[in-house]
Amino acid sequence: MIEGLSWRQIPLALVIEDAGNSVLYKTGDWKTHYPVVDYELCINCGVCWSFCPECAFEEVDGRFVVNRDYCKGCGICAQECPKNCITMVEEEAE
Numbered sequence: 001m002i003e004g005l006s007w008r009q010i011p012l013a014l015v016i017e018d019a020g021n022s023v024l025y026k027t028g029d030w031k032t033h034y035p036v037v038d039y040e041l042c043i044n045c046g047v048c049w050s051f052c053p054e055c056a057f058e059e060v061d062g063r064f065v066v067n068r069d070y071c072k073g074c075g076i077c078a079q080e081c082p083k084n085c086i087t088m089v090e091e092e093a094e
Contacts, residue, residue, distance in 0.1 A: 028056065031073030033088040035066050041085035048077035048086060 028034075035048070042063070049057040049064045056071035057064045066077075078086040 026069040027054070028067075028069050028071045028073070031071060032091055033073040033075065034068050034071055034091055035073075035075070035077050035086045036089050037064070037066070038085040038087070039063065041083050043083055045082060047080050047082060051076050051080045 037048070044063060046059075046064060048066075049059065052071075053074065053076065054070050054072050056067050057077065058067055059065075073088070073091065075088045078084075078088050
């Protein structure tokens with residue numbers, strides 16, 4: 001049961017009814033690895049950004065930077081990078 005809601009109050013299939021509210025939920029805390037970009041090799045092509053299924057890459061001052069709050073650690077960015085400048089690093093327990 002969702003805290004404070006009865007089963008009759010929960011939306012069918014837990015559908016999110018309010019558009020754009022996903023930014024309120026940080027969903028990257030269960031990953032085992034995260035991407036680290038070597039900006040010496042990076043050509044800012046945006047392939048990491050375009051392939052990321054979670055939209056965890058953001059363009060900041062002309063560079064694509066991973067937002068670890070949303071990254072799930074899938075490694076697609078590292079696999080697709082044409083310059084091999086992304087390395088998946090093991091997440092350390094806090």
